[in-house]
Structure formats: C-alpha cells, structure tokens
Amino acid sequence: MTHIHATHEEGAALTWPTGFRAYTGHGGLRDRGDDISIVASDRPAVSAAMFTRSRFAGPAVLLSRAHAAGQHLRALCTLAKNANVATGRQGEENAAEVVHRVAGILDIPENEVLIGSTGVIGRPLPMDTIRTHLDETAQRGPAAFEAGPLEVARAMMTTDTRPKTAVRTVGPARIVGVAKGVGMLEPDMATMLAYLFTDAALSPADLDTALRGAVEKTFNCLSVDTDTSTSDTVAVIANGAAGPVDFAAFSLALADLCLDLTTQLAGDGEGATKLLRVTVGRAGDYEQAKRVAKTVVNSPLVKTAVHGADPNWGRVVMAIGKNTDDTDIDPNKVTVRFGAIEVYPREPEPDTLDQLVDIMGRDEVDITITLGLGDATATVYGCDLSEGYIRVNADYTS
Amino acid sequence: MTHIHATHEEGAALTWPTGFRAYTGHGGLRDRGDDISIVASDRPAVSAAMFTRSRFAGPAVLLSRAHAAGQHLRALCTLAKNANVATGRQGEENAAEVVHRVAGILDIPENEVLIGSTGVIGRPLPMDTIRTHLDETAQRGPAAFEAGPLEVARAMMTTDTRPKTAVRTVGPARIVGVAKGVGMLEPDMATMLAYLFTDAALSPADLDTALRGAVEKTFNCLSVDTDTSTSDTVAVIANGAAGPVDFAAFSLALADLCLDLTTQLAGDGEGATKLLRVTVGRAGDYEQAKRVAKTVVNSPLVKTAVHGADPNWGRVVMAIGKNTDDTDIDPNKVTVRFGAIEVYPREPEPDTLDQLVDIMGRDEVDITITLGLGDATATVYGCDLSEGYIRVNADYTS
Numbered sequence: 001m002t003h004i005h006a007t008h009e010e011g012a013a014l015t016w017p018t019g020f021r022a023y024t025g026h027g028g029l030r031d032r033g034d035d036i037s038i039v040a041s042d043r044p045a046v047s048a049a050m051f052t053r054s055r056f057a058g059p060a061v062l063l064s065r066a067h068a069a070g071q072h073l074r075a076l077c078t079l080a081k082n083a084n085v086a087t088g089r090q091g092e093e094n095a096a097e098v099v100h101r102v103a104g105i106l107d108i109p110e111n112e113v114l115i116g117s118t119g120v121i122g123r124p125l126p127m128d129t130i131r132t133h134l135d136e137t138a139q140r141g142p143a144a145f146e147a148g149p150l151e152v153a154r155a156m157m158t159t160d161t162r163p164k165t166a167v168r169t170v171g172p173a174r175i176v177g178v179a180k181g182v183g184m185l186e187p188d189m190a191t192m193l194a195y196l197f198t199d200a201a202l203s204p205a206d207l208d209t210a211l212r213g214a215v216e217k218t219f220n221c222l223s224v225d226t227d228t229s230t231s232d233t234v235a236v237i238a239n240g241a242a243g244p245v246d247f248a249a250f251s252l253a254l255a256d257l258c259l260d261l262t263t264q265l266a267g268d269g270e271g272a273t274k275l276l277r278v279t280v281g282r283a284g285d286y287e288q289a290k291r292v293a294k295t296v297v298n299s300p301l302v303k304t305a306v307h308g309a310d311p312n313w314g315r316v317v318m319a320i321g322k323n324t325d326d327t328d329i330d331p332n333k334v335t336v337r338f339g340a341i342e343v344y345p346r347e348p349e350p351d352t353l354d355q356l357v358d359i360m361g362r363d364e365v366d367i368t369i370t371l372g373l374g375d376a377t378a379t380v381y382g383c384d385l386s387e388g389y390i391r392v393n394a395d396y397t398s
Numbered sequence: 399m400t401h402i403h404a405t406h407e408e409g410a411a412l413t414w415p416t417g418f419r420a421y422t423g424h425g426g427l428r429d430r431g432d433d434i435s436i437v438a439s440d441r442p443a444v445s446a447a448m449f450t451r452s453r454f455a456g457p458a459v460l461l462s463r464a465h466a467a468g469q470h471l472r473a474l475c476t477l478a479k480n481a482n483v484a485t486g487r488q489g490e491e492n493a494a495e496v497v498h499r500v501a502g503i504l505d506i507p508e509n510e511v512l513i514g515s516t517g518v519i520g521r522p523l524p525m526d527t528i529r530t531h532l533d534e535t536a537q538r539g540p541a542a543f544e545a546g547p548l549e550v551a552r553a554m555m556t557t558d559t560r561p562k563t564a565v566r567t568v569g570p571a572r573i574v575g576v577a578k579g580v581g582m583l584e585p586d587m588a589t590m591l592a593y594l595f596t597d598a599a600l601s602p603a604d605l606d607t608a609l610r611g612a613v614e615k616t617f618n619c620l621s622v623d624t625d626t627s628t629s630d631t632v633a634v635i636a637n638g639a640a641g642p643v644d645f646a647a648f649s650l651a652l653a654d655l656c657l658d659l660t661t662q663l664a665g666d667g668e669g670a671t672k673l674l675r676v677t678v679g680r681a682g683d684y685e686q687a688k689r690v691a692k693t694v695v696n697s698p699l700v701k702t703a704v705h706g707a708d709p710n711w712g713r714v715v716m717a718i719g720k721n722t723d724d725t726d727i728d729p730n731k732v733t734v735r736f737g738a739i740e741v742y743p744r745e746p747e748p749d750t751l752d753q754l755v756d757i758m759g760r761d762e763v764d765i766t767i768t769l770g771l772g773d774a775t776a777t778v779y780g781c782d783l784s785e786g787y788i789r790v791n792a793d794y795t796s
Contacts, residue, residue, distance in 0.1 A: 055727040056719030086715050086729065086742065121712025122742070300698075301791055308792030314519025317484050321454030329453040331484065344484065344520070386792070387785045393699055394706030394784070 014149045014165055017174045017199035019043055019241035021145040024155040025137060028129025029081040029119070034155035036133065037147070039178075039197060040075035040106050045239035047073035048208040049114065050215055052232035058085030059095040060117040064233065067099075067111045071204035073237055074112040076195045077102045078156050079130070080180070081119035094125045101134040116193045116233050118180065119158050149178050156180040156193060159392060161268055166260040168253040173200035173242035175250075177257050181265035194219060194234045194261055200250055201240030210251040211236050218258035221290065221380040222266055223298050234258075266381040267363075271388030275364040276306050281377040282370040288326060289371075289378035295322045296367060296380075303385035309360040311353075313343040316367060333372030338365070412547045412563055415572040415597035417441055417639035419543040422553040423535060426527025427479040427517070432553035434531065435545070437576075437595060438473035438504050443637035445471035446606040447512065448613055450630035456483030457493040458515040459631065465497075465509045469602035471635055472510040474593045475500045476554050477528070478578070479517035492523045499532040514591045514631050516578060517556050547576050554578040554591060557790060559666055564658040566651040571598035571640035573648075575655050579663035592617060592632045592659055598648055599638030608649040609634050616656035619688065619778040620664055621696050632656075664779040665761075669786030673762040674704050679775040680768040686724060687769075687776035693720045694765060694778075701783035704763050709754040711741035714765060731770030736763070 016022065022039040029035040049068035051061050060083075067073060077098065084091050095115055103110040117125075137144050147155075153163035157180050164179040179194035202210070215234055236254070267275040278297045283289035296302055299319040305312040313336050320336075323329060336344040339359035341352050348356055359365065365384075414420065420437040427433040447466035449459050458477075465471060475496065482489050493513055501508040515523075535542050545553075551561035555578050562577040577592035600608070613632055634652070665673040676695045681687035694700055697717040703710040711734050718734075721727060734742040737757035739750055746754055757763065763782075 053722035054716070054719035055721060055724065056715045056729050083712075086712065088743065121716065122745070300787070304788055304791035307788065310792070314481075314484065317454045318452070318519065321452035323453060324451035326453065331454050345486065347520070385788060387788045389698070390702055390705065390783060390785045390788060393702035394708070 014167060014176065016149060017176055017197055017239075017242065019199055019239045020197050021142070022147040022149070022152050023137060023145045024147040024151045025133055025144075027079070027133040028126045029079055034151065035080045036078070036130070037152045037155040038075060038077045038102055038105070038145075039152055039195065040108075040145070041237055041239040043239055043241065044072065045074050045237045046202065046204040046207055047071055047235060047237045048204065048211040049073065049233065049235035050211065054232075056085060058083055058117060059087070059092040060084055060115045061233065063095050063099060064114040064116070067114055068235065070111055071208070072112055073114050073235065074108050075102060075106055076114045076116065076235055076237065078116040078118070078193060079125065080156050080158060082117060082123060082125055083119050083121050084117040084125050085121045087122060087124055090124060094127055097127070098125075098130065098134070101131070101138070105134065105138045114233070114235055118156070118193055149176050153178040153180070159270060164261055164264040164268070166257045166264070168257045170200060170250045170253040171245045173198055173245050173250075175200070175253055175257050177261050179261040179265060181268055192219065192222075192232045192265065194258070196234075196236035196254070196257065198236065198238045199240065199242035200238050200245040201243050202238050202245070202247070202250065206247055207236060207238050210247070210254050213251060214255035214258040218255065218262040221378065222262050223294060223380065223382050262381050266383050269383035270392050271386040271390070272383030273386055273388070274306060274362070274384045276303065276367070276382045276384060277364065277379060278367045278369070278382070279377065279379040280369045280371065282372050282374060283376040283378070284328060284371070284374040286376045286378055288373075289376045290380065292320055292323055292326070292329075292369065292371065293378050293380040295319050296369070297382035300385055303382070306360065306365050307384035307386050309357065311338050311343060311356040311360050313338070316369070317344060320369065328373055329371060335370045335372070337368040412565060412574065414547060415574055415595055415637075415640065417597055417637045418595050419540075420545040420547070420550050421535060421543045422545040422549045423531055423542075425477070425531040426524045427477055432549065433478045434476070434528070435550045435553040436473060436475045436500055436503070436543075437550055437593060438543070439635055439637040441637050441639065442470065443472050443635045444600065444602040444605055445469055445633060445635045446602065446609040447471065447631065447633035448609065454483060456481055456515060457485070457490040458482055458513045461493050461497060462512040462514070462631065465512055466633065468509055469606070470510055471512050471633065472506050473500060473504055474512045474514065474633055474635065476514040476516070476591060477523065478554050478556060480515060480521060480523055481517050481519050482515040482523050483519045485520065485522055488522060492525055495525070496523075496528065496532070499529070499536070503532065503536045512631070512633055516554070516591055547574050551576040551578070557668060562659055562662040562666070564655045564662070566655045568598060568648045568651040569643045571596055571643050571648075573598070573651055573655050575659050577659040577663060579666055590617065590620070590630045590663065592656070594632075594634035594652070594655065596634065596636045597638065597640035598636050598643040599641050600636050600643070600645070600648065604645055605634060605636050608645070608652050611649060612653035612656040615653065616660040619776065620660050621692060621778065621780050660779050664781050667781035668790050669784040669788070670781035671784055671786070672704060672760070672782045674701065674765070674780045674782060675762065675777060676765045676767070676780070677775065677777040678767045678769065680770050680772060681774040681776070682726060682769070682772040684774045684776055686771070687774045688778065690718055690721055690724070690727075690767065690769065691776050691778040693717050694767070695780035698783055701780070704758065705782035705784050707755065707758040709736050709741060709758050711736070714767070715742060718767065726771055727769060733768045733770070735766040
C-alpha cells in the first residue's frame, strides 16, 4: 500500500476533508455534554451506506435506508443516548421530524439526510428539548457548524470510553472517519455507527463497491458480544471537492481506515481490557475462514481465557469444533498458534511457557489457526470478556 | 401426564432400577474424591445414545459411538477431570485400554461398554494410577459395585456445585438418571454427560425413538454459554428386568426426567445464580421457535440483565431481531412477557413495576415471546451471566 499515506494526525488537530462542516450540541438526550451531531457537505455529494439486518431495526434505520438508496446523501445526523427503537408510530414521526428540521437548517432536501440513533431502546425521544435545540441551531445558521471530527466522535459516544477517529490520504483527497462502538449507559444494547467523509470525486457505484469491500473485511469481522444492534449503520459521503482519485488506491485507503476504526472499536468493547485478533488460514474458502474465526472470537471460554492471560489452546480447538456443519474440518490437519508459538498439535516446549504467558498478557492477543483445507484466510476482531462487561450490563436497576 | 409418577426420592435413598449396580473410586484424576465410575446391568440390555457433533470429538466419543451403534450397551464408564481430547494416537490407545479393562472386570464384550471422559483438554490420562486402580477393582469383584446414583453423580462432577440425579416410575419400571454439567476446574470446557438407566423392557428401536424425542426438547434446548463440548454424551440402557411398559407412558416419563436433569444443569451453569427459561410461541414452526428462543437465552445482554434483575425488554427484542434470516418476523406482531406481565408492545403500567422487579429477582425467570406467525412453541433453558462465570473461567494461570 505504498501509495496510501496513513497520516495519523493528532485527534485535536484533525480536520474534515474540503467542503465538510459539522455541528455538535446538547439536545437534552443525556444529562450533560453534546448529544446531537450533524456533519454536512457544502455541495452535492454521492454516498453509499450499509445498515443492520436486525428484524427490529428502528425508524432511524428504516428512514435512512430509504434516503441512502438515492446515493446522494449530503448530511449525517446522530442522536446519542436514545436508539428510538420499538417506539411505535410516534417513533417514526419523531425520526421524520428530526430529519425535516435538519434538512431545513441545511436547506437541502430531506432525502439527502441520514439519521442515526443510538442508546436506550423503547423510550420516546425527548422531542421538546430536541425541537428547541434545533430551532436555536437554525437561527445561528452556518456559524453553528464549527465542530471538528473529534467533537463529533465524542458527541456520538454512549458507553464508549474514548472517541474514535481515523484519517487517510489518497492522492489529492482525504478520508476522515468517526465511529462509536459497543456501549451502554442504560438498559439498551451494543450499537455501532461509523461515518466516513471524503473530498475525493467518485461515482456512486465505485463508492458503493469500495464501501462494501471495506466493510466485509473490517466492521463485519468485528464482534464484541455476538449481540446485533438494531441501529448499526456505516455510511460514506464523497463530495468531490478534491477531484478524482485512483479507484484502487481509494479502495485500499478506505479499507485501511475502516480497519483502523474496527480495531479501535474492538479494543474499547464493553469491559474490554484487550484486543483479540483471530486469523484462520488455509481454509476451503473465505466464508469458512470467517465462520471459524468468529466462533473462536465469540467463544466465552476463549474470551475469558484471554482475559486471564491463559494460553488455553484446549478452548480454541473446542471452539473450532463447534462448526459442526464444516465436516471437512479434521483435527489431524489443524494447527493453532498463540502469537508465533505453535500450541497444537505440537505442544509448546516448557522453555517457551514464559513467552506464551508474555504473549497472552499483552494488550493485543493474536490467535492464528490453519485448517489445512485450502488457501483462504480471514481475520476477525474482538476483545476479552471481563467482570467489567458484567458490571456495565448487569448492575443497573430500573 | 397422569400415568407418570414423578417420584422425587431423596438423593441419599435413591437406588438403581432392578439389575443395575455401580462402582465409584479414586483413580488419581483429581486430587481427592472419586473420579472413576462404572454403572452396569447384570444382564444383557438394549441401549440408545447420542453424542456431541463437535469436529474435535475425543477418542472416548469416537469409541463409544462405534459401540453404541450395536444398541446393546450394558455398562457406562466415566473418567472425570480429564476429557482425553486432542491427545493424539496415545489418547485413542488409552481410551481403548480403559474400555478393555472395564469389560474385563464385568466379563462382558468390549463393545458393550461406553466410556465418557470430561475435564481438561490436551493432557494425557494418568494411565499408571488408572491401571493400578482398575486392577484392584477387578480383584475386589462384584463387592466393589455398591455405589448408588448419588455417588456416581458426584464422581462425575467437574465444576458442578452439586450432583444431579432424577427418577421416574412407569408402570412396574423405573428410570434413574445421573448427569453432570458445565464446569471447569482447570483449563478445559463445558461438558455435559447424562446417563439414564431403566429396568423397563423395550426394543432398541423404541428406546432410540424415546431418547431422541426426549433429548430434542430437553438437553438440546439447554445452553449455558454457547460453547459446545467435545464430549457431550447422553445414553440410556434398558435391561428389561421389570418387564414391558406402555411405550407412550415411557416416552413421557423419559422426557420428563430429562427435563428435570436439564433444569438442574441450567441452574448450576458456571457462575449461574438463576435459571432462565425462554418460551417462544406462535412461531411458524418448531425450528423457528427454538432458533429464536436460543438467540434470546444466549444473548449476553439478556443474560446480564437477568443477572441484574433488570426487566430490560429492549434487549429481548434486540435478541429476537438477530434472527435476520427469519424475514417473516415482524415487530408489529411480536409480544414479550416477563412472567405473566406484558412488556412489549404494551409497556407495563407503572404500578406493575414492583411486580416486574419481583419477577426478575426470583431464582427462576421466565420470558415468554409470541411471534404471531403460527402455532409452534419451544422452550429453552439457560442461566444468567455473572461475575462468577468470569472468575471460574479467567482466574487461572498456567
């Protein structure tokens, strides 16, 4: 990836690509701190987006899916702390009203606005304070749009412990991403939102292709607790302000940026103390590699072993064995490594045990499996399972 | 089930059906306490058995599966604390040698012996102490076979906190079951073994039909942590000593006994403080009902909510929504109840909140869902997710 400049700017200095501006404010969804954010292009743009497949997707997703189909989104708006899911007809009307007001502020068509909602399920949006707030923002006009990516990432957080941003450059253009991950402040659920903005000029079809390719190997390879949010959304807006770019280079940069955000999200999973990266190689095909890797990264017994820094390869082979429909998996062909050290079938030498304990004790733990069936490889991203996960999700009384 | 007498004898007084006898002893697999057990019929018998589908099934399962195929098992032998899984060629030879010695003690063909192993993965069996022990047992002869079901259930335990037994009567016959559940003492995995013994006279085909019917709706509806053991085994031996029984009554009694053991296993899941029972009704078919119920009972966010006694129905609808391939699931048709109180779509009245908190605080929590799609119903059994689960599985250093 020699033609990609992975510029890791300091978060505070991070700016939007040319032609984007953003707003954050406090709309009364959380007790204090900004909870509403809007990022918009000052000119028409093309877009691509992907949404949760949950059967309980909320009105924000349903409305945004319809708008995204036009491939000309120009603004992404987020409400944090309330998912507006399972809120009935009123929830649909509230989502539509927010979109209507945001479109009014920006003076763009409603169907160029995507709305994301993340937080508690089954509770109505506090429309009184949201309305008041958006009215004030409309009166302030463009002057209200002075927020940078870090402020937006922070305004999107629920139980995230830190804001997530990333940037890459491609020729004359930049791609900036903000994301929020798995977290809860109240009885709700894991929710992942990732928004990407670029001033590169691309066709909607190319943008869609690049996004799908990137998401398949990054966000779709992320699992913190197997629970699928009703609100998951990934969207990219390209406004062309920087001119055309090489498509292959753009795709690589976009995928690399998504991988950056994915590992940030995995490492900040609820209660997580470590990033867990599982690679399955020599699989029959990519789907098999990913399927087996996911059973390992999602196994509570593997996750607790990683938490305890225990090089417990027995749990890894157990998790591989869970793929009961993969009848071609043969224990006699499988190998397992922690870091660079093989633990199955050749048991580690006693003098490597110290190394193994060291490997398992790091902030990032790599487990590599080969199936001996073919040439396909997949990597998935997760985290350990700790008492902190239980605390954040159980120690609440309604 | 008026023709089934569900006799809950006191564990200490529980005896085997006519013609069965058992042995337990300390073979050096655990530091102290009995860890080897054998239950045998004193006459030829018929049998049925079901095994884990894990791709990493160990030699005990592979050997037992071959023997069980003959439908004439007469003895079940269990080694606790060592799963003898992923132990290579030596593991196969060790399992075969144990079977050979047990068959010798009982003077029956080797292929009438089933062997179960449960515990740590990847460690060789301590064959020296096992050999010595089985030699001594052979010398003691029938006098060594004086153990009751409670002793056998106890000798099978790994991190179970209590032995699991159950008994039912059917006409002149009895069915006695012993089981062990999900637990770890060392780096290994969840393992479930359930052995059932009856003096009823049945054909192998009828016994197999009754067992498969019972297991499908009981043990196969049990999930503590989604991790599939390499050693799961359910086996039933019928020696006919009590004569023929009504097949329908036997099937119901067997299923009822399996349900009893299943709830005992769920309630003693690792770190469990509560039994969680999820019923999905009005599903399109039984498979859908069970699939949806399993996503709810396995959701870490639902499990932690149950642990925290939090009537968090948002997490339940999220979990239902995870069934993304069930495109007929419609949020507008779904209902959710905690105990008898509807929480979705009609939110509970404020004056029922105390009741809800009471319901969620009980030792057994029932969540009932209807999909509004058909007539099928399934119930699955699990437990809450607590700090105790993390402690028992993470706080180990190799």
